[in-house]
Amino acid sequence: NAGVTQTPKFRVLKTGQSMTLLCAQDMNHEYMYWYRQDPGMGLRLIHYSVGEGTTAKGEVPDGYNVSRLKKQNFLLGLESAAPSQTSVYFCASSYSDSYGYTFGSGTRLTVV
């Protein structure tokens, strides 16, 4: 009964490098989300998905791409990392008609 699992938990990238953050949920949720959390800014939505094969932009999508090839997985990609992308990234999931999100434990990303 894992809930929402994020990998990796920590990562340090150099400017310009690329990486993919993986989110996996085992609750059969339709909706999945990627947020970033920065001091004083709260949680800001990057991208979200309302079902397998769908993605949509959130509040701060620039510099990120996502894919939802399987219902249980939601991938967040950084093609060319920038120091401004240093943040804690949270994945969440929910049923379509419920707003009770289940969050993962986060990925701490530092771009140097």
Add this chain to the structure above:
Amino acid sequence: QKEVEQDPGPLSVPEGAIVSLNCTYSNSAFQYFMWYRQYSRKGPELLMYTYSSGNKEDGRFTAQVDKSSKYISLFIRDSQPSDSATYLCASAGSSNTGKLIFGQGTTLQVKP
């Protein structure tokens, strides 16, 4: 102006005190209101969920929504050191996309 505003604190209270946490929101279409609790270096967890106006009670926690003034409150009775965390309010409309808008979070410390 953010759609959901929350005083970041920090708020420090003695054990046993009644704590009042508050948010304001600007979007009249919001109908779902939530409070999440986030311990240090962990993901947020759903604490309270309210639809439309009114009160909801769960143990020592009471959530209150006043749609006329666009005000969201969380009350914690008999506060405990284990309540020390960041509390995030969140709201969503009825568009059924599941997109929550979060406040910045209020950091609470309950001192023994």
